[in-house]
Amino acid sequence: MTVESLVRPNIKALRPYSSARSEFKGSAEVFIDANENPFETGLNRYPDPLQWNLKKKISTLVRLPKENIFLGNGSDEVIDLLIRIFCEPRVDHIITVPPTYGMYKVSASIADIAVKEVLLTTDYQPRVDAILAATTPQSKILFLCSPNNPTGNDMQPVLVQELLDKFPGIIVVDEAYIDFSSQKSFSQYIDQYPNLVVTQTFSKAWGLAGIRLGMAFASREIIHYFNKVKPPYNVNQLTQKAALEALNDTKTKTDWVFTILRERDKVAADLAAFSFVQKVYPSDANFLMTKVDDPLDLYQYLVTKGIIARDRSTVPLCEGCLRFTVGRPEENKQLLAALKAYKK
Numbered sequence: 411m412t413v414e415s416l417v418r419p420n421i422k423a424l425r426p427y428s429s430a431r432s433e434f435k436g437s438a439e440v441f442i443d444a445n446e447n448p449f450e451t452g453l454n455r456y457p458d459p460l461q462w463n464l465k466k467k468i469s470t471l472v473r474l475p476k477e478n479i480f481l482g483n484g485s486d487e488v489i490d491l492l493i494r495i496f497c498e499p500r501v502d503h504i505i506t507v508p509p510t511y512g513m514y515k516v517s518a519s520i521a522d523i524a525v526k527e528v529l530l531t532t533d534y535q536p537r538v539d540a541i542l543a544a545t546t547p548q549s550k551i552l553f554l555c556s557p558n559n560p561t562g563n564d565m566q567p568v569l570v571q572e573l574l575d576k577f578p579g580i581i582v583v584d585e586a587y588i589d590f591s592s593q594k595s596f597s598q599y600i601d602q603y604p605n606l607v608v609t610q611t612f613s614k615a616w617g618l619a620g621i622r623l624g625m626a627f628a629s630r631e632i633i634h635y636f637n638k639v640k641p642p643y644n645v646n647q648l649t650q651k652a653a654l655e656a657l658n659d660t661k662t663k664t665d666w667v668f669t670i671l672r673e674r675d676k677v678a679a680d681l682a683a684f685s686f687v688q689k690v691y692p693s694d695a696n697f698l699m700t701k702v703d704d705p706l707d708l709y710q711y712l713v714t715k716g717i718i719a720r721d722r723s724t725v726p727l728c729e730g731c732l733r734f735t736v737g738r739p740e741e742n743k744q745l746l747a748a749l750k751a752y753k754k
Protein backbone atom coordinates (compact mmCIF):
# COMPACT_ATOMS: atom_id res chain seq x y z
CA MET A 411 0.00 0.00 0.00
CA THR A 412 1.25 3.47 -0.87
CA VAL A 413 -0.29 6.78 0.17
CA GLU A 414 -0.51 7.78 -3.48
CA SER A 415 -2.62 4.74 -4.32
CA LEU A 416 -5.14 5.82 -1.68
CA VAL A 417 -5.60 9.39 -2.96
CA ARG A 418 -8.63 10.21 -5.11
CA PRO A 419 -7.70 10.57 -8.82
CA ASN A 420 -9.19 14.09 -9.05
CA ILE A 421 -7.01 15.22 -6.13
CA LYS A 422 -3.90 13.72 -7.70
CA ALA A 423 -4.72 15.59 -10.91
CA LEU A 424 -5.71 18.83 -9.18
CA ARG A 425 -3.84 22.01 -10.01
CA PRO A 426 -4.16 23.90 -6.72
CA TYR A 427 -5.02 27.58 -6.47
CA SER A 428 -1.85 29.61 -6.52
CA SER A 429 -2.24 32.61 -4.26
CA ALA A 430 -0.37 35.88 -4.76
CA ARG A 431 1.40 35.43 -1.42
CA SER A 432 2.59 31.93 -2.26
CA GLU A 433 3.96 32.74 -5.72
CA PHE A 434 6.44 35.42 -4.71
CA LYS A 435 9.43 34.25 -2.69
CA GLY A 436 12.00 36.80 -1.55
CA SER A 437 11.88 40.26 -0.06
CA ALA A 438 10.12 43.27 -1.50
CA GLU A 439 8.82 46.65 -0.37
CA VAL A 440 5.86 47.30 -2.58
CA PHE A 441 3.18 44.65 -2.65
CA ILE A 442 0.71 45.35 -5.41
CA ASP A 443 0.00 41.73 -6.25
CA ALA A 444 -3.02 40.80 -4.12
CA ASN A 445 -5.49 43.69 -4.39
CA GLU A 446 -5.19 44.38 -0.68
CA ASN A 447 -5.81 47.76 0.88
CA PRO A 448 -2.31 49.34 1.16
CA PHE A 449 -3.06 51.28 4.36
CA GLU A 450 -1.73 49.64 7.52
CA THR A 451 -4.31 48.21 9.88
CA GLY A 452 -2.09 45.48 11.21
CA LEU A 453 -4.37 43.10 9.34
CA ASN A 454 -4.52 44.55 5.81
CA ARG A 455 -2.28 41.82 4.33
CA TYR A 456 -3.22 38.22 3.62
CA PRO A 457 -1.63 35.89 6.16
CA ASP A 458 1.20 33.43 5.43
CA PRO A 459 -0.64 30.56 3.68
CA LEU A 460 1.72 27.97 5.18
CA GLN A 461 2.10 29.60 8.65
CA TRP A 462 5.87 28.98 8.77
CA ASN A 463 6.57 31.05 11.90
CA LEU A 464 3.91 29.21 13.81
CA LYS A 465 5.01 25.82 12.47
CA LYS A 466 8.61 26.52 13.53
CA LYS A 467 7.41 27.11 17.09
CA ILE A 468 5.20 24.03 17.10
CA SER A 469 8.03 22.04 15.57
CA THR A 470 10.29 22.59 18.59
CA LEU A 471 7.46 21.85 20.97
CA VAL A 472 6.50 18.51 19.41
CA ARG A 473 10.01 17.66 18.18
CA LEU A 474 9.03 17.07 14.58
CA PRO A 475 10.28 18.82 11.43
CA LYS A 476 8.00 21.69 10.38
CA GLU A 477 7.55 19.94 7.03
CA ASN A 478 5.63 17.19 8.83
CA ILE A 479 3.07 19.62 10.25
CA PHE A 480 -0.24 20.79 8.79
CA LEU A 481 -2.40 23.42 10.47
CA GLY A 482 -6.13 23.71 10.00
CA ASN A 483 -9.14 25.76 11.03
CA GLY A 484 -9.65 23.46 14.02
CA SER A 485 -8.96 19.73 13.83
CA ASP A 486 -12.45 19.55 12.39
CA GLU A 487 -11.04 21.03 9.17
CA VAL A 488 -8.25 18.45 9.23
CA ILE A 489 -10.84 15.65 9.46
CA ASP A 490 -12.88 17.15 6.62
CA LEU A 491 -9.84 17.57 4.34
CA LEU A 492 -8.69 13.98 4.97
CA ILE A 493 -12.04 12.64 3.88
CA ARG A 494 -12.00 14.77 0.74
CA ILE A 495 -8.43 13.76 -0.13
CA PHE A 496 -8.91 10.01 0.19
CA CYS A 497 -12.58 9.08 -0.11
CA GLU A 498 -14.47 8.89 -3.39
CA PRO A 499 -18.14 9.78 -2.79
CA ARG A 500 -20.49 6.75 -2.90
CA VAL A 501 -17.55 4.43 -3.55
CA ASP A 502 -15.21 4.56 -0.56
CA HIS A 503 -16.00 4.53 3.15
CA ILE A 504 -14.38 5.31 6.47
CA ILE A 505 -14.25 3.07 9.53
CA THR A 506 -15.00 4.45 12.98
CA VAL A 507 -15.01 2.70 16.34
CA PRO A 508 -17.98 3.99 18.38
CA PRO A 509 -18.58 5.30 20.94
CA THR A 510 -16.39 8.07 19.54
CA TYR A 511 -16.21 11.71 18.45
CA GLY A 512 -19.19 12.68 16.29
CA MET A 513 -17.46 14.77 13.63
CA TYR A 514 -15.95 11.82 11.70
CA LYS A 515 -19.43 10.66 10.74
CA VAL A 516 -20.78 14.17 10.11
CA SER A 517 -17.88 15.09 7.80
CA ALA A 518 -18.20 11.76 5.98
CA SER A 519 -21.96 12.18 5.55
CA ILE A 520 -21.56 15.69 4.13
CA ALA A 521 -19.14 14.26 1.58
CA ASP A 522 -21.51 11.36 0.79
CA ILE A 523 -19.07 8.85 2.23
CA ALA A 524 -20.42 5.79 4.05
CA VAL A 525 -19.31 4.98 7.58
CA LYS A 526 -18.61 1.43 8.76
CA GLU A 527 -18.88 1.25 12.50
CA VAL A 528 -17.03 -1.40 14.50
CA LEU A 529 -17.98 -1.00 18.16
CA LEU A 530 -15.25 -0.81 20.78
CA THR A 531 -15.07 -3.57 23.39
CA THR A 532 -16.95 -3.03 26.66
CA ASP A 533 -13.72 -1.61 28.11
CA TYR A 534 -13.55 0.77 25.13
CA GLN A 535 -10.61 -0.74 23.27
CA PRO A 536 -10.52 -1.27 19.49
CA ARG A 537 -11.42 -4.80 18.32
CA VAL A 538 -8.51 -5.29 15.94
CA ASP A 539 -9.74 -8.51 14.34
CA ALA A 540 -13.25 -7.15 13.77
CA ILE A 541 -11.85 -3.94 12.24
CA LEU A 542 -9.61 -5.91 9.87
CA ALA A 543 -12.48 -8.26 9.00
CA ALA A 544 -14.60 -5.22 8.05
CA THR A 545 -11.81 -3.75 5.92
CA THR A 546 -11.98 -3.75 2.10
CA PRO A 547 -9.95 -1.82 -0.51
CA GLN A 548 -12.64 0.89 -0.18
CA SER A 549 -11.84 1.37 3.55
CA LYS A 550 -9.73 4.46 3.05
CA ILE A 551 -9.53 5.90 6.57
CA LEU A 552 -9.73 4.41 10.06
CA PHE A 553 -10.44 7.00 12.77
CA LEU A 554 -9.15 6.21 16.26
CA CYS A 555 -9.47 8.64 19.14
CA SER A 556 -7.05 8.35 22.07
CA PRO A 557 -7.82 9.44 24.75
CA ASN A 558 -11.30 8.65 23.51
CA ASN A 559 -14.22 11.06 23.57
CA PRO A 560 -16.74 10.45 25.23
CA THR A 561 -15.33 7.55 27.29
CA GLY A 562 -12.13 9.27 28.44
CA ASN A 563 -9.73 6.31 28.23
CA ASP A 564 -6.51 5.86 26.28
CA MET A 565 -6.42 3.22 23.61
CA GLN A 566 -3.81 0.58 24.37
CA PRO A 567 -0.70 1.42 22.31
CA VAL A 568 -0.16 -2.25 21.35
CA LEU A 569 -3.59 -2.34 19.72
CA VAL A 570 -3.02 0.90 17.79
CA GLN A 571 0.38 -0.44 16.78
CA GLU A 572 -1.14 -3.68 15.51
CA LEU A 573 -3.64 -1.69 13.43
CA LEU A 574 -0.80 0.43 12.05
CA ASP A 575 0.95 -2.77 11.01
CA LYS A 576 -2.09 -4.34 9.39
CA PHE A 577 -4.65 -1.74 8.22
CA PRO A 578 -4.13 -1.01 4.49
CA GLY A 579 -5.46 2.58 4.53
CA ILE A 580 -4.92 5.85 6.37
CA ILE A 581 -5.06 5.67 10.18
CA VAL A 582 -5.96 8.84 12.03
CA VAL A 583 -5.15 8.96 15.74
CA ASP A 584 -7.09 11.90 17.17
CA GLU A 585 -5.14 13.14 20.19
CA ALA A 586 -7.29 16.14 21.15
CA TYR A 587 -6.85 15.18 24.83
CA ILE A 588 -3.23 13.97 24.77
CA ASP A 589 -2.07 16.71 27.20
CA PHE A 590 -4.17 15.13 29.94
CA SER A 591 -2.88 11.61 29.29
CA SER A 592 0.23 9.85 30.57
CA GLN A 593 0.63 8.11 27.18
CA LYS A 594 3.14 9.31 24.64
CA SER A 595 1.87 10.82 21.40
CA PHE A 596 1.75 8.55 18.36
CA SER A 597 3.37 11.39 16.39
CA GLN A 598 6.70 9.70 17.20
CA TYR A 599 5.76 6.99 14.63
CA ILE A 600 5.07 9.14 11.57
CA ASP A 601 8.46 8.25 10.05
CA GLN A 602 7.71 4.56 10.40
CA TYR A 603 4.16 4.71 9.05
CA PRO A 604 3.58 6.90 5.97
CA ASN A 605 -0.17 6.26 6.35
CA LEU A 606 -0.39 7.62 9.93
CA VAL A 607 -1.98 11.00 10.69
CA VAL A 608 -1.92 12.25 14.29
CA THR A 609 -4.17 15.20 15.13
CA GLN A 610 -3.98 17.56 18.08
CA THR A 611 -5.71 20.84 18.84
CA PHE A 612 -5.42 24.18 20.60
CA SER A 613 -9.05 23.83 21.70
CA LYS A 614 -8.62 21.86 24.92
CA ALA A 615 -5.47 22.08 27.09
CA TRP A 616 -4.26 25.28 25.41
CA GLY A 617 -7.46 27.12 26.30
CA LEU A 618 -7.93 28.46 22.76
CA ALA A 619 -11.08 26.82 21.38
CA GLY A 620 -12.12 30.28 20.16
CA ILE A 621 -9.25 30.73 17.69
CA ARG A 622 -9.94 27.47 15.79
CA LEU A 623 -6.52 25.90 15.35
CA GLY A 624 -5.91 22.21 14.80
CA MET A 625 -2.69 20.36 14.00
CA ALA A 626 -1.91 17.28 11.96
CA PHE A 627 1.40 15.42 12.06
CA ALA A 628 2.11 13.09 9.15
CA SER A 629 4.50 12.02 6.41
CA ARG A 630 5.56 14.76 3.99
CA GLU A 631 3.53 13.05 1.32
CA ILE A 632 0.28 13.39 3.25
CA ILE A 633 1.17 16.98 4.23
CA HIS A 634 1.65 17.70 0.52
CA TYR A 635 -1.94 16.61 -0.20
CA PHE A 636 -3.30 18.63 2.73
CA ASN A 637 -1.61 21.74 1.34
CA LYS A 638 -2.88 20.98 -2.13
CA VAL A 639 -6.56 20.93 -1.14
CA LYS A 640 -6.74 23.42 1.74
CA PRO A 641 -8.34 26.84 1.29
CA PRO A 642 -5.34 29.14 0.62
CA TYR A 643 -5.68 31.18 3.84
CA ASN A 644 -7.34 28.65 6.13
CA VAL A 645 -5.55 29.84 9.29
CA ASN A 646 -6.14 33.55 9.75
CA GLN A 647 -3.68 36.15 11.01
CA LEU A 648 -5.33 36.66 14.43
CA THR A 649 -5.27 32.91 15.06
CA GLN A 650 -1.59 32.65 14.12
CA LYS A 651 -0.78 35.55 16.44
CA ALA A 652 -2.75 34.19 19.40
CA ALA A 653 -1.19 30.73 19.01
CA LEU A 654 2.34 32.19 18.86
CA GLU A 655 1.65 34.11 22.08
CA ALA A 656 0.39 30.96 23.80
CA LEU A 657 3.46 29.03 22.65
CA ASN A 658 5.69 31.70 24.18
CA ASP A 659 4.11 30.95 27.57
CA THR A 660 3.86 27.19 27.87
CA LYS A 661 3.98 27.40 31.66
CA THR A 662 0.43 28.73 31.87
CA LYS A 663 -0.80 25.72 29.92
CA THR A 664 1.26 23.30 32.02
CA ASP A 665 -0.18 24.83 35.20
CA TRP A 666 -3.74 24.55 33.88
CA VAL A 667 -3.22 20.90 32.98
CA PHE A 668 -1.76 20.22 36.43
CA THR A 669 -4.76 21.84 38.14
CA ILE A 670 -7.26 20.07 35.89
CA LEU A 671 -5.64 16.67 36.60
CA ARG A 672 -5.76 17.31 40.35
CA GLU A 673 -9.39 18.42 40.10
CA ARG A 674 -10.21 15.41 37.90
CA ASP A 675 -9.16 13.02 40.69
CA LYS A 676 -11.13 15.01 43.26
CA VAL A 677 -14.31 15.23 41.18
CA ALA A 678 -14.04 11.52 40.32
CA ALA A 679 -13.84 10.57 44.01
CA ASP A 680 -16.70 12.95 44.89
CA LEU A 681 -18.94 11.60 42.13
CA ALA A 682 -18.27 7.98 43.04
CA ALA A 683 -19.55 8.57 46.58
CA PHE A 684 -23.14 9.32 45.53
CA SER A 685 -25.64 6.46 45.79
CA PHE A 686 -27.18 7.35 42.41
CA VAL A 687 -23.78 7.10 40.71
CA GLN A 688 -23.16 3.57 39.44
CA LYS A 689 -19.72 4.09 37.95
CA VAL A 690 -17.17 6.81 37.26
CA TYR A 691 -15.05 5.62 34.37
CA PRO A 692 -11.28 6.05 34.62
CA SER A 693 -10.21 9.12 32.63
CA ASP A 694 -7.05 10.03 30.75
CA ALA A 695 -8.74 13.23 29.54
CA ASN A 696 -10.28 16.39 31.06
CA PHE A 697 -13.75 14.90 31.52
CA LEU A 698 -15.42 12.09 33.40
CA MET A 699 -17.93 9.70 31.89
CA THR A 700 -20.28 8.75 34.69
CA LYS A 701 -23.02 6.12 34.80
CA VAL A 702 -25.99 7.18 36.90
CA ASP A 703 -29.41 5.70 37.82
CA ASP A 704 -31.52 8.19 35.85
CA PRO A 705 -29.37 10.24 33.46
CA LEU A 706 -32.17 12.35 31.95
CA ASP A 707 -33.58 13.27 35.34
CA LEU A 708 -30.14 14.22 36.66
CA TYR A 709 -29.31 16.15 33.48
CA GLN A 710 -32.51 18.15 33.75
CA TYR A 711 -32.07 18.71 37.47
CA LEU A 712 -28.56 20.12 36.86
CA VAL A 713 -29.98 22.45 34.18
CA THR A 714 -32.32 23.92 36.83
CA LYS A 715 -29.17 24.61 38.89
CA GLY A 716 -27.53 26.37 35.94
CA ILE A 717 -25.13 23.48 35.26
CA ILE A 718 -24.91 21.95 31.80
CA ALA A 719 -23.44 18.46 31.51
CA ARG A 720 -23.35 16.36 28.33
CA ASP A 721 -25.98 13.64 28.05
CA ARG A 722 -24.45 10.59 26.37
CA SER A 723 -27.03 8.12 27.66
CA THR A 724 -28.41 7.20 24.23
CA VAL A 725 -24.97 6.41 22.78
CA PRO A 726 -24.31 2.65 22.38
CA LEU A 727 -22.01 1.36 25.16
CA CYS A 728 -22.58 4.63 27.10
CA GLU A 729 -26.09 3.76 28.32
CA GLY A 730 -26.95 5.67 31.49
CA CYS A 731 -23.96 8.00 31.15
CA LEU A 732 -23.46 11.72 31.52
CA ARG A 733 -20.15 13.33 30.66
CA PHE A 734 -18.79 15.99 33.00
CA THR A 735 -15.96 18.26 31.89
CA VAL A 736 -13.58 19.06 34.75
CA GLY A 737 -14.14 22.72 35.53
CA ARG A 738 -12.36 25.32 37.64
CA PRO A 739 -12.20 24.40 41.35
CA GLU A 740 -15.14 26.68 42.21
CA GLU A 741 -17.23 25.23 39.37
CA ASN A 742 -16.51 21.71 40.58
CA LYS A 743 -17.61 22.72 44.08
CA GLN A 744 -20.84 24.06 42.59
CA LEU A 745 -21.42 20.73 40.84
CA LEU A 746 -20.76 18.85 44.07
CA ALA A 747 -23.15 21.07 46.05
CA ALA A 748 -25.87 20.59 43.43
CA LEU A 749 -25.41 16.82 43.49
CA LYS A 750 -25.63 16.80 47.31
CA ALA A 751 -29.01 18.53 47.05
CA TYR A 752 -30.24 16.01 44.42
CA LYS A 753 -32.76 13.68 46.07
CA LYS A 754 -33.46 10.51 44.20
Ligand SMILES: *Cc1c(COP(=O)(O)O)cnc(C)c1O
Binds near residue numbers: 611612613
Ligand atom coordinates in the same frame (compact mmCIF):
# COMPACT_ATOMS: atom_id res chain seq x y z
C1 LIG B 1 -12.72 18.65 21.02
C2 LIG B 1 -12.26 17.63 20.06
C3 LIG B 1 -11.60 17.99 18.90
C4 LIG B 1 -11.30 19.43 18.66
O1 LIG B 1 -11.69 19.88 17.47
P1 LIG B 1 -11.26 21.38 17.06
O2 LIG B 1 -11.92 21.50 15.74
O3 LIG B 1 -9.77 21.41 16.99
O4 LIG B 1 -11.80 22.30 18.10
C5 LIG B 1 -11.13 17.01 18.05
N1 LIG B 1 -11.32 15.71 18.34
C6 LIG B 1 -11.95 15.32 19.46
C7 LIG B 1 -12.08 13.89 19.76
C8 LIG B 1 -12.45 16.28 20.34
O5 LIG B 1 -13.11 15.87 21.44
